Amino acid sequence: MAVFSMWVKRAPSRLLPCLSSLSYKQNGSSYKSNGFSSQRNGYDNKSSYDSGKYQRNGFGGQRSGGYGGQRNGFGNKGGWNDQNSLQTINWESKSLMPFEKNFYEPHPNVKKRSEYEVEQYRQSNEITIDGDAPSPIQNFDETNFPDYVMDQIKSQGYEKPTCIQAQGWPLALSGKNMVGIAQTGSGKTLAYILPAIVHINNQQPLSRGDGPIALVLAPTRELAQQIQQVANEFGHSTYVRNTCVFGGAPKGPQARDLERGVEIVIATPGRLIDFLEKGTTNLQRCTYLVLDEADRMLDMGFEPQIRKILGQIRPDRQTLMWSATWPKEVKRLAQDFLSDYVQINIGSLQLSANHNILQIVDVCGENEKEFKLNTLLQEIGDNVDRDSKVIIFVETKRKVEDITRTIRKFGWPAVCMHGDKSQQERDYVLRQFRNGKSTILVATDVAARGLDVDGIKFVINYDYPNSSEDYIHRIGRTGRSNTTGTSYAFFTPNNSKQAKDLVSVLKEANQVVNPKLEDMAKRSGGYGGGNNRWGGFRGSYRGGRDSQPKRMKW
Structure with missing residues (x-):
């Protein structure tokens, strides 16, 4: 059987043609999905923020008593016992030491460019600015990075800055608060890690008992560990120490790192709150804050934890919020915690997917899914390279x-x-x-972001997600780095409310639209020119319409 397979002014101090034509009847037991389930929400949080307006369509019915004290699906303790919860610091009563956060000096080439040239660069790269931002840099030579940073950039094989880096670096190094809206995989991590290193190296060294100078909050342990890899690559030569704290791992080693003192802490919200409550660390020295994938953190119900943590950080900090979408919840969070911020949007303002991905939607019944999945896997295994990897996304842990x-x-x-x-x-x-020993991964949305694995050729949405931006994040696991991939989605009548947005996504990417899906979209209220509600979901893997992969011959 086939197996598928500077800013720094001194030296540093630290994956078938449409299956909907097939009419199979399921003889075995089917999986009952009951909407988006009673016990677990789609993001695996037993303790999702279930107090009303943040409840997601009936998600998380088991823990509906407020913030919940149990552990969420990512091993992060909810920690909302009133007896142990953190008290917001009254910063007006504190005497805060001043600190420097503007380290940007434009390169002479940047200064020479006219406003017309700057605008042309931004338009050609689909960079939209809301606020007063410095002109973007266009190559690494214009960054004025110190030698120890440039050496690391060259050793990593980077050729030129990505769009978010070109515009984000000058802004971040200017010390301004900012919101960056760009798709996962567009280079956001480097866009905030390098300015963080510069910021840290221009602050007073840590003293015994001091907490971190830079804090990066991430929604999942996988993303947090990926961020740490970047921090390790660039922090080693600059003597900037970091640690990664997340649930599901022993607390001892993480606690020891915090107690010894580190300049950068990369954390998931729940585990960080554990350490803050116990006094293992504090955030009173934190002057550089990053909220990575803020939309994902809010979708997972982390808003109360985020607000709790931000109450421990001095208000004059520099805050950088990064997100792939711009829903009203993320916008409200930015308005509450980022004063006078500049917003950067990369890519089209229309909800869009990577054009290198062939998208196939199978409109079917819930009880047909299991048979269709086995048939699809058989087709893939008989016709594709045995080393090709497949991710199958489903909604609940039990179904996984x-x-x-x-x-x-x-x-x-x-x-x-x-x-x-x-x-x-x-x-x-x-x-x-x-390593290809297992070429099929079945997962919840825990693998939708922060998972960068080479060789993923197929993504199968066994359960269609609750929102189209999550669909785009899922299929984005394939077609990375200008390669091609194919995605399949089993779309049932239970998903009809998502039909309109999905049709818009397919048409924007010049994909063939299943007539059954199009009819479902019309019956659900019509469809039109894309979903702009998310206010800037990016398609930064924009391969163009000519780059759409050809359909395979089966």
Whole structure:
């Protein structure tokens, strides 16, 4: 059977043609989805913020008593016991030491460019600015990075800055608060890590008992660890220490790092609150704050934790918020915690997907999914390179386990990942998937972002997500770095409210629209020119309409 397979002014101090034509009847037991489920929400948080307007369409019905004290699906303790919760610091009563945060000096080439040239560059790269921002740099030579940073950039093989870096670096180094809206994989991590290093190296060294100078909050442990890899690559030569704190791993080593003192802390909200409540660390020295994938953190119900943490950080800090979408919840968070911020949008303002991905939507019934999945996997296994990797996205943890067992029963080498897996189990699963020993990964949305694995050729949405931006994040696991990929989605009548947005996404990417889907979109209220509600979902992997991969011959 086939297996598929400077700013710094001194030296540093530290993946078938449409299956909807097939009419199969499911003879075995089907998976009941009951909407978006009673016990777990789609993002695996048992303790999602379920107090009313933040409840997501009936998600998370088990823990509906406020903030919840149990652990969420990512191993982060909710920590909302009133007896242990942190008290917001009254900063007006504090005597705050002044600090410097503007380290940007434009390169002479940047200064020479006219406003027309700057605007032409921004328009050609779909960079939109809301606020007063410095002119973008266009190559690394214009960054005026010190030698120790430039050496690392060259050793990593970077040729030129991405759009978010070209505009984001001057803005971040100017010390201004900013919101960056760009798709996952567009270079955001480097856009804030390098300015963080510059910021840190221009502050007073840490003293015993001091907390970090820079804090990066991320929604999942996988993304946090990916951020740490970048911080390690560029922090080593600059003597900037970091640690990564997240749930699902022993607290001891993380606590020791915090107690010894580190300049950068990369954290998931729940575990960080654990350490703050215990006094293991504090955020009173934090002057550089990053909220990465803010939309994802809010979708996962982390807003109360984020607000709690921000109450521990001095208000005159520099704050950088990064997001792939711009829903009203993210906008409200920015208005509450970022005074006088500049917003950068990269890409089209229309909800859009990577044009290098062939998108196939199968309109079917819920009880047809299991048979269709097995048929689809058989087709893939018989016709595609055995080393090609596949991710199958489903909504709940229990269904992840059920589908994985079913796939293995049919002889496919599959592993699974969801929020109840320990860190050791997650690491093992990712190793098996990365090295190709298991070429099928069944996962919840825990793998929708922050997962960068080479060779993923197919993405299958067994359960269509609750929002089209999550769909785009899921399929974005393939077609990375200008490669091509194919995505499949099983779309049922239960998903009809998403039909309009999905049709817009497909048409924007010049994809063939299933007539059944188009009819469903019309019956659900019509469709039109894209979903702008998200105010800037980016398509920064924009390969152009001519780059759409050809359909495979089966």
